[in-house]
Amino acid sequence: MPELPEVEVVRRGLAGHVVGRTISTLEVFGHRVARRHVAGSADLSARVAGTRIEGARRRGKYLWLVLDDGAGDRQGLIVHLGMSGQMLVADPAAPDPKHLHARFRFADDGPELRFVDQRTFGGIALADLDDADVPTTIRHIAPDPFEAAYDRTAVIRRIKGKDSAVKRILLDQTVVSGIGNIYADEALWRAQIHGERPASSLTKPAIGRLLDHARDVMAAALGEGGTSFDALYVNVNGESGYFDRSLHAYGQEGRPCDRCGTPIRRAQFMNRSSFFCPHCQPVPRRGRG
Numbered sequence: 001m002p003e004l005p006e007v008e009v010v011r012r013g014l015a016g017h018v019v020g021r022t023i024s025t026l027e028v029f030g031h032r033v034a035r036r037h038v039a040g041s042a043d044l045s046a047r048v049a050g051t052r053i054e055g056a057r058r059r060g061k062y063l064w065l066v067l068d069d070g071a072g073d074r075q076g077l078i079v080h081l082g083m084s085g086q087m088l089v090a091d092p093a094a095p096d097p098k099h100l101h102a103r104f105r106f107a108d109d110g111p112e113l114r115f116v117d118q119r120t121f122g123g124i125a126l127a128d129l130d131d132a133d134v135p136t137t138i139r140h141i142a143p144d145p146f147e148a149a150y151d152r153t154a155v156i157r158r159i160k161g162k163d164s165a166v167k168r169i170l171l172d173q174t175v176v177s178g179i180g181n182i183y184a185d186e187a188l189w190r191a192q193i194h195g196e197r198p199a200s201s202l203t204k205p206a207i208g209r210l211l212d213h214a215r216d217v218m219a220a221a222l223g224e225g226g227t228s229f230d231a232l233y234v235n236v237n238g239e240s241g242y243f244d245r246s247l248h249a250y251g252q253e254g255r256p257c258d259r260c261g262t263p264i265r266r267a268q269f270m271n272r273s274s275f276f277c278p279h280c281q282p283v284p285r286r287g288r289g
Helices: 002-019 041-048 150-162 166-170 181-191 204-223
Strands: 023-028 050-057 062-068 074-080 086-090 098-106 113-118 123-128 263-269 273-276
Touching: 002 050, 002 086, 041 123, 041 166, 041 273, 050 113, 074 086, 074 098, 150 204, 166 204, 181 204, 181 273
Parallel strands: none
Antiparallel strands: 023 098, 050 062, 062 074, 074 123, 086 113, 098 113, 263 273
16 A cells, blocks of 8 residues: 555645646546545545635645636545555546546646545545634544654654554554654664564654654655555556665565665565564564663
């Protein structure tokens, strides 16, 4: 699933191609893409038509377009990328791609925007915006490390007060958003902390360093267009990111650790996989941190 850098790459692409344009029509194909919009796809299309895109925003892994209907009503069109969702800018004359679920046409007759989703876990839905232009349906999501609202000291204090495995807490989007499985493993490797360590056993400086590593690794990934393991993770022009070539832990099972040479191991964690160096990130003993 796309994490913060991949979603930010898409957001920047949308900011450059659709912000400031007026949507003339929204075509929705099938019901799944609009299943999160309770009133249905016909209502979604009707409410989006004629609105002007005022901004492309993101919090953590969540992406939305700020829409203005010209009469003072502003709403957020949340885009759930799911496992394989893509927002692609295309020439209106270009053939429809396979797995096309929605098409945005614009009043200027310029390039259209297409929502493509092979695995159909993604979707789009309208939501009210709060005073900060954040959709009310995702207000429970914590600020991510790149936001001005991110309070590093408060997050450290909150993590320190938990006895759960520190990786589990990194993945909790209500504590700090944007960090997914890939970048959690990379941050833990950089900090030389095993993901099963109880958060309460770590010092506040260690937690701070871990959060800083998470921010740094996501910034580095963003600089390379994100992490693309296959053709499903692309920006609005259909281009893939290249940060998978720079990963030290995630997906590196059996390869020598770039720091000490010990083979990287894989372990099951929350119905997914964790990757770590058993020498640099020793497994915590039971009953102690």
